[in-house]
Amino acid sequence: MNTPQDPPSMTLRRRLRRLIVIFVIFFVLPLILIPFGFGFTSMFGLLHPPCADGGTPDAYGVDFREISIPAPGGGSYRGFYMAGDPASYRGEATIIVPPAYAGGRGAMLEEASLLVKAGYNILMYEGRICAGKTLSLGYRDVEDIGAALDYLRANPEGFRVDMSRIALHGYSSAGAASTMAMARYPEVRGAVAEGGYHNLNELMGIGTPANVLHGIMQVGSLSAYRLFTGDDPAVLDPFGALEHIPPRGLFLVYGSKESTLPGAERQLARLLEVDPEAFTALWVPQDADHGTYVRTAGAAEFTRQMTGFYDCALFDRCDAWRQEWAGKP
Template identity: 30%
Template structure:
């Protein structure tokens, strides 16, 4: 009958459209794992930085730069997806000029470090742990005066490690995501579970622990240690930023930089951003705060 043919045609069209949407979401998500591996170039004003190698618990070699501390305190810095250690040079300059030891390093599968692919903060937890171990073993550093700063996926790894490592004295999270699941699926929410599920497939097939990386929970375990969260007003997912800021309102410092997108905070706020960043670490890492 005619109505049956129409019904079958409509169902077939629906299947084709759904399949096309799912395939498109999968391709876009898969593309996140394929990015240029460009070695970072050390700028002239960072010539004093030492070239270093770190070794993770799962056997990877990571490359980095270390500026020795002049005040016995140090900060470990973890960059974002498809970046290198050089992308955090603005923050590193602010702190190195103030006397802090600074460790910049390429996360796994980035820059000059080993690794086949990023895991968006999951296995990068091992990278952050290796970086902290390196800095704490330095003769120029008081191991009780070590802090960590992370951007985007680097912030996820930093938050998770700091939540379990009470010796991380202070934490700065730049453009963090609330959970890894949301970070992977949020931009594909328009067509609901269909496209969001397809977008998660590249993560599942790489055995990435989507449910374990939850910054919005990790921050609770960082308290009462100093915590600063900075985001841009033009980043995607502003409702998620609202939720995170509300969650930490009672115990953390937060700053949403008007006009900033995903990073680039020193460009948007060239005077206030360095001032706030230095003031945060000066208060958190001054010598008397490290004394039991």
């Protein structure tokens, strides 16, 4: 019995469909999935680093108390409280040093120890990843700064706290978080923001891919950020927070070798656009890179710059600040 033969045109169509399916499976899908997966896994790695806990203040010759700060959403953050000089006016002020990225409660001790030796009270606490929470690259850290403010307001340990003299000192992602926290918490009198970013989407080129594959990678990164944080990366926008900061002070610190320095210059220009008399400045230690400000400028110069700002922001003692920055952009 003869089997009916398909017309040649139908056979050709089947072969073409088969070739299209093979082409899609072996060529098109990899072109999509590989860059998407690369972007997704890169963001996953960025959001899940190991905790870099750091040391303890006694390694810097500073007395301290271990504290526990109730965390938003449950749990707590381990921290340090270091008392300043009770005989000095600076001992009335408290500077909160938020953790940067995966930093633990001791990750910023080099700079914090200089501030406490200058006379200020210092509060530090561990980063989100060290407490088993999701890293956010700065946005959720603003809530954590709010938790530190609540802790100082409740003052369960009976520390010397004047809530009218609170400032922030943030580095990298904590610098960005400190800028955004200034906009959210009006009780913060001033902040130092070191080496942060002005807008993470813009910094990463989100929305302006160099080519199609780069665009697919960006979709992977955005998907991972939204999946693991529950937020959109568009919230990482210190630049957008600047209009809510003046007349309070924001001191930007970026090394001359930092790739994010142009973003800092834009932030300075924006602050002066919001308020031509804005209490702000951009200090650029020459030859400094990300996080090497003390090492490059020297401890004495770093301390001089910081005390000039904090004395003005917290006590209206502005002679040193004006002498340093009067007439400078």
